[in-house]
Amino acid sequence: MRVKAILFDLDGVIIDSPHAIWKSHNIAAKRLGYPPCKKEDIYRLIGMRWDDVIAVLWPEADVELFKKTVNEVYEDVYKNVKLIGNVNKVLKELKKRGFKLALVSGSNRGYADKVLRKLNFDSSLLDVRVHSEDTERHKPDPDPILLALKKLGVKPKEAIYVGDSLLDYRAAKAAGVNFIGTLSGVATIEEFLENNVIYIIKDIGELPKHLDNKELKFVRRTVAAFVMYDGRVLLLKRSDKVATYPNQWAVVHGRIEDGESAEKRAEIEVKEETGLDVNLIKKGREVVYEDKALGISWHIIPVLFEAKDYRVKLNWENTDYLWVKVEEMEKYNKYLRLFKDFLKVG
Numbered sequence: 001m002r003v004k005a006i007l008f009d010l011d012g013v014i015i016d017s018p019h020a021i022w023k024s025h026n027i028a029a030k031r032l033g034y035p036p037c038k039k040e041d042i043y044r045l046i047g048m049r050w051d052d053v054i055a056v057l058w059p060e061a062d063v064e065l066f067k068k069t070v071n072e073v074y075e076d077v078y079k080n081v082k083l084i085g086n087v088n089k090v091l092k093e094l095k096k097r098g099f100k101l102a103l104v105s106g107s108n109r110g111y112a113d114k115v116l117r118k119l120n121f122d123s124s125l126l127d128v129r130v131h132s133e134d135t136e137r138h139k140p141d142p143d144p145i146l147l148a149l150k151k152l153g154v155k156p157k158e159a160i161y162v163g164d165s166l167l168d169y170r171a172a173k174a175a176g177v178n179f180i181g182t183l184s185g186v187a188t189i190e191e192f193l194e195n196n197v198i199y200i201i202k203d204i205g206e207l208p209k210h211l212d213n214k215e216l217k218f219v220r221r222t223v224a225a226f227v228m229y230d231g232r233v234l235l236l237k238r239s240d241k242v243a244t245y246p247n248q249w250a251v252v253h254g255r256i257e258d259g260e261s262a263e264k265r266a267e268i269e270v271k272e273e274t275g276l277d278v279n280l281i282k283k284g285r286e287v288v289y290e291d292k293a294l295g296i297s298w299h300i301i302p303v304l305f306e307a308k309d310y311r312v313k314l315n316w317e318n319t320d321y322l323w324v325k326v327e328e329m330e331k332y333n334k335y336l337r338l339f340k341d342f343l344k345v346g
Contacts (some may be wrong), residue, residue: 003216004158006207007096007148007177009061010105011046012164012203015119017081018046024077025057025095027096028069034058047106047139047167051134061252074114077338083119084184087206089154091125092207094135102128102148104161106139128152140167142175145346149175152283160216166195178295180207193255196243197343198294216295224287224300224342225252227278229307232323233343235332236273239319249322256301256317266303275313284342289335 011017020343022043026036037057039336043101045053054066091101105112109131123129127149135143145161155175163169164185169192182193184203192200199218201207210218225232231252240246254269256262263283270278284302291298312321322332326343329336 002158002328003160003178003211003214005100005102005149005152005160007102007159007161008162008204009047009161009165009168009185010103010107012084013162013182014084014103014121015115016084016184017115018164018186019080020077020081021046024070024073025054027073027077027165027170028066029058031065031069032061034061044165044167046186047163047165047171048056049106049138050108050111050193052125052138064285075232078118081115081119083121087123087204088125089124090204092208094211095125096213097208097211099211100127100152100154102124102130102152104144104148106132107146108132132333136147140170140174142171143173145175145177149177150193162207165330166191169195169197180210193243196241198296210301215292218296219299220296221256221299222301222334223252223254223256223262223269224339225254225270226302226339227252227270227274227307228281228302228304229310229323231325234274234307234312234338235322235324235329236314237320239317242317244296247284253300257294262301263303266305270305272304273315273317277308279308280304281306284339287338287342289338300338302339304342320344325328342345 007073008014011021016258022039025042029036041057045056048173051063054061054063055209056068071111096102100205130144130148132138135147137143150154159177160180161172161177162180162182163215169179169181180199180201181187181197182201182203183189189200210216235249235251238246252269254265256265263280270276283302287300287301288338289298310323314321
């Protein structure tokens with residue numbers, strides 16, 4: 001997919017501040033006689049307007065006094081906050097490639113200026129900045145992202161929003177822009193995957209390698225688990241709740257995590273999606289499938305299993321199943337013809 005502009009959240013994407021935000025607010029709460037909040041409680045709200053965060057966590061508090069108290073401990077708490085993923089170098093590279101860049105944050109401009117100046121962030125790399133005072137509605141509403149797009153002169157489908165939280169994801173989805181989740185902030189990979197986030201990176205430093213000639217192109221390592229029983233192969237119909245290829249027939253698929261074997265991941269996925277006990281038969285060579293529309297290069301390792309029983313117990317990822325002859329697979333999904341050699345089909 002063609003990309004003209006990239007928009008970034010601040011906290012957890014450009015600066016590693018979520019822990020400092022939690023700590024500074026709990027110090028303020030203690031000084032003012034309020035109970036502390038749990039880390040996960042404030043993490044789920046980071047990205048909202050500051051006044052709203054305080055109002056949700058400490059509804060009885062005087063918001064202005066609370067903010068003043070937080071600012072009093074700012075210097076001490078924020079002394080260990082750093083820029084993430086060599087961000088200045090990354091943004092320079094993206095500018096060189098011709099992308100328009102914007103910062104879209106729920107923070108106020110004064111806070112952002114203060115912390116970015118202290119960390120020597122090169123704000124001149126940004127074409128547009130949108131902060132809490134610029135819109136009446138804030139994330140997860142799409143207004144801040146839509147305002148940035150208007151200023152950039154870019155359509156939603158031509159933009160990417162990079163964020164670290166489900167709040168960011170919901171705002172991006174509401175605005176109609178593509179979303180890339182980064183694991184450098186508050187959300188875990190499990191939370192992103194459970195909410196059908198397709199594109200996930202470790203931190204902003206990985207972003208350039210997923211953009212090729214202004215096209216979004218993610219490399220995703222997965223397994224394709226083929227389960228056989230009595231000479232037939234198991235096909236599953238994906239539900240409309242999954243992030244990719246909803247309502248299509250496929251075999252069991254799963255994302256390979258770092259340091260994990262394809263065989264182990266395949267066995268885990270088969271158990272989760274079908275409830276079947278299986279024996280490993282063989283592992284095949286990697287197959288590459290390019291999905292230009294989705295912007296993903298799938299690097300797939302096929303793994304073959306023999307099931308001990310034919311009775312399948314589906315989880316939420318699938319709605320139906322069939323045991324079909326190997327030569328009939330591609331009638332249900334042409335993509336499966338890529339594995340003919342693996343299954344020894346002529």
